[in-house]
Amino acid sequence: MLVILAGLPGTGKSALSRALASEFGGVVIDKDIVRAALFPPDEVEYSEEQDDFCLSVMLSTAKYFLEKDAARIVFLDGRTFSRTYQINVAIEYAERIHTPWRIIECVCAEEIARVRLERDVNENRHPARNRNWALYCAVRGAFEPIARPKLLVDTGRSLEECVRGAAAGLSARL
16 A cells, blocks of 8 residues: 655654554655655755656655565655645556555644744754745645545644554555
């Protein structure tokens, strides 16, 4: 199964995807780690073109994992999936390789996201150097509502509660 983690920066997609991967024996493919592996620092653009390229690499990697074990769950992390075409690309790929897909949209109060983003910037904890409050505001302004079936997770709750809710939602659909 391919699980798409959508949501604004700082809404907890990475923490949730790692915890769910641990819970289900799955694997997380993180766009920011993929980008850092593919591009030297002076070639990182944070452009839509580069993000789309990284997503294509992520999907090819997901296919590799799923061909080895069709029962495995692959979590796509590190991209907001804030535009309809981004979600459609991932879903169309999943359907082309005959694997089920799910969308988890992470949301939380803006103040929670702002605090998380500021902490990560101050502590240099995230590989994406453009991930800050300004990016949050820009993505929020262009975020297209997800019209596909999705599981909505409020990551303002504890990680354990989020994992329980998301795991129950994923298990119900397996």
